[in-house]
Amino acid sequence: MVSYNQSVNPAPAIELLVIGGGPAGFFAALTLAEARPRSSIVILEKASTVLGKVRISGGGRCNVTHACFDPAILTRFYPRGGRELRGVFARFQPADTIRWFESHGVLLKTEEDGRVFPVSNSSETIISCLTGEAARQGIEVHTHTRVKSLERTPEGTFVATCHDGTLWHTRRVILATGGEGGFHLAAGLGHTIQPPVPSLFTFKIHDPRFEGLQGISIPAVRLWLPTANIHSEGALLITHWGLSGPAVLRLSAWGARVLHQHNYQLALTIHWLPGLSEDGVMAHLKNQRSHHGRKRVTAWCPFEAIAQRLWQKLVLSAEIPETTTWSTLTRQQIVRLAQELTAGRYEIAGKAPFKDEFVTCGGVTLDEVDFRTLESRLVPGLFLAGEVLDIDGLTGGFNLQNAWSTGWVAGRAIAGKT
Numbered sequence: 001m002v003s004y005n006q007s008v009n010p011a012p013a014i015e016l017l018v019i020g021g022g023p024a025g026f027f028a029a030l031t032l033a034e035a036r037p038r039s040s041i042v043i044l045e046k047a048s049t050v051l052g053k054v055r056i057s058g059g060g061r062c063n064v065t066h067a068c069f070d071p072a073i074l075t076r077f078y079p080r081g082g083r084e085l086r087g088v089f090a091r092f093q094p095a096d097t098i099r100w101f102e103s104h105g106v107l108l109k110t111e112e113d114g115r116v117f118p119v120s121n122s123s124e125t126i127i128s129c130l131t132g133e134a135a136r137q138g139i140e141v142h143t144h145t146r147v148k149s150l151e152r153t154p155e156g157t158f159v160a161t162c163h164d165g166t167l168w169h170t171r172r173v174i175l176a177t178g179g180e181g182g183f184h185l186a187a188g189l190g191h192t193i194q195p196p197v198p199s200l201f202t203f204k205i206h207d208p209r210f211e212g213l214q215g216i217s218i219p220a221v222r223l224w225l226p227t228a229n230i231h232s233e234g235a236l237l238i239t240h241w242g243l244s245g246p247a248v249l250r251l252s253a254w255g256a257r258v259l260h261q262h263n264y265q266l267a268l269t270i271h272w273l274p275g276l277s278e279d280g281v282m283a284h285l286k287n288q289r290s291h292h293g294r295k296r297v298t299a300w301c302p303f304e305a306i307a308q309r310l311w312q313k314l315v316l317s318a319e320i321p322e323t324t325t326w327s328t329l330t331r332q333q334i335v336r337l338a339q340e341l342t343a344g345r346y347e348i349a350g351k352a353p354f355k356d357e358f359v360t361c362g363g364v365t366l367d368e369v370d371f372r373t374l375e376s377r378l379v380p381g382l383f384l385a386g387e388v389l390d391i392d393g394l395t396g397g398f399n400l401q402n403a404w405s406t407g408w409v410a411g412r413a414i415a416g417k418t
C-alpha cells in the first residue's frame with residue numbers, strides 16, 4: 001500500500017483523512033469504503049490502539065446500541081442533540097446498526113431492558129469486526145499519531161500536521177476525536193465549542209439515612225433537583241458512597257451542566273413512592289392505624305417497594321421515636337413521614353464515577369453543522385461525527401448509536417460528493 005504521509009514534499013491529497021480511530025471515525029471510513037471501494041482513506045489515532053473506548057464499553061461487553069426502532073422516541077434519550085439527530089436516525093438507526101453488524105458476521109442479542117450486546121459478551125468481537133473490515137477495504141490506520149493542527153488551504157483542501165511534524169494532505173476530513181482531545185482542531189477552523197463537562201456519573205451523598213444500607217435497591221423512585229427543576233425516574237441503588245442506578249444516571253445526564261456549575265453540590269429530593277401523591281401516601285399511612293395499631297411504626301413498613309431497613313431510617317428521620325406504635329402516631333408525625341417519603345431532602349456532596357459508561361456533555365455547537373450531511377456549515381469539506389459534537393445520550397447504547405449514525409451519514413455524504 002502507498003503511504004501518502006510526507007514531511008518534506010507536498011503529497012497527493014488523499015480522499016478522506018479521519019482524525020480519531022474511535023467508533024465514529026471507523027464507521028465513517030467503512031461507510032465511504034463500502035459505498036466507493038478503492039477510495040484512499042487514512043485514519044490517524046493518537047493512542048497506541050484504536051477503538052479504546054469500545055474496548056472498555058459496557059463493562060467490556062460493549063453495549064452496541066438500544067432496541068428502540070422509532071427515531072422520534074429514540075431522540076428522547078439524548079439530553080443534548082436529540083432534535084438534530086431526528087433526521088440522522090431516519091436514515092441510520094439501531095435496526096440498521098444491528099443489520100450492519102450481523103451482515104458483517106457479528107451476532108447480537110437484546111437484553112430485557114433493550115440493551116444490545118454481542119452474543120460473545122465481548123467488546124473484542126466488535127473491535128475485530130471493525131478493524132478486520134478496515135483492513136479488507138484497504139483503509140490505512142496509523143496509531144501513535146496525534147494531529148496537532150488542521151488548516152484549510154486557499155484551494156479548499158486540508159493539511160493536517162501531526163505531533164512529529166508529519167503532514168497529511170487531504171480533500172476531506174472527518175473530525176471524530178470524541179469528547180476529549182480534538183476540540184482545538186475544530187476551534188482552530190472557526191467552530192464554537194460548548195465547554196466539555198462530564199455526564200453519566202453517580203452521586204456522593206453522606207447522609208445518616210443511608211448508613212449501613214449499601215446494596216439496597218428500590219425499583220422506582222423520582223428524583224428532583226429543585227435548583228434546576230430537573231426530574232428523573234427509575235431504579236435507585238444505595239452504594240457505600242451515596243446513590244447510583246438508572247434514576248441517578250439519568251439525572252446526571254439531564255443535569256450535567258447545572259451540576260457542574262454548582263461544583264456537584266446541590267440539594268436533591270427523593271420521592272420513594274412515585275406512584276402516589278403526598279395525599280395518597282398520607283391516606284395509606286392513616287389506614288395503618290386501624291389495621292396495625294399495636295405494631296411499632298419502625299417495625300411495620302406498609303409499602304412493598306421500600307426495604308424494611310430503609311423504612312426504619314426514614315421513620316426515625318421524620319422524628320418518630322423507635323417505640324411509637326401506629327395507633328399512637330399523631331397527625332403531625334404522619335405529615336412529617338409523608339413528606340419524608342415523597343420529598344426527602346439530601347445534599348449531593350460530589351460526583352463519583354460510573355464504570356460501565358461515561359460520556360462528555362459539550363463539543364462543537366450543533367447549529368454550525370448541517371445534519372443532512374454532517375458537514376460543517378463554516379468549513380466546506382470538514383465533517384464531524386460522534387462525541388466531538390455537542391451530543392450525548394443516556395446510558396444504554398445510545399452514545400455508540402450516535403457514533404454509528406453520524407459516522408454513517410458523514411461517510412455517505414462524502415461518497416456522494418466525490
Ligand SMILES: Cc1cc2nc3c(=O)[nH]c(=O)nc-3n(C[C@H](O)[C@H](O)[C@H](O)COP(=O)(O)OP(=O)(O)OC[C@H]3O[C@@H](n4cnc5c(N)ncnc54)[C@H](O)[C@@H]3O)c2cc1C
Pocket residue numbers: 019020021022023024025044045046047050051052053054056057058059062063064065145146147148176177178179180181182355356357358359385386387388396397398399400401403
Ligand atoms: C468506560 C466507558 C464505557 C462506555 N460504554 C458504552 C456503552 O456500552 N455503550 C455506549 O453506547 N456508549 C458507551 N460509552 C460511550 C462511547 O464509548 C462513546 O460515546 C463513543 O466511544 C464515542 O465515539 P467517538 O468515535 O465519537 O469517540 P471516541 O471513542 O472517544 O474516539 C475518538 C478517538 O480519537 C482519538 N483522538 C482524539 N484526539 C486526537 C487527535 N488530536 N489526533 C488523533 N487522534 C485523536 C482518541 O484517542 C480516540 O481514540 C462508554 C464510554 C466509556 C468511557
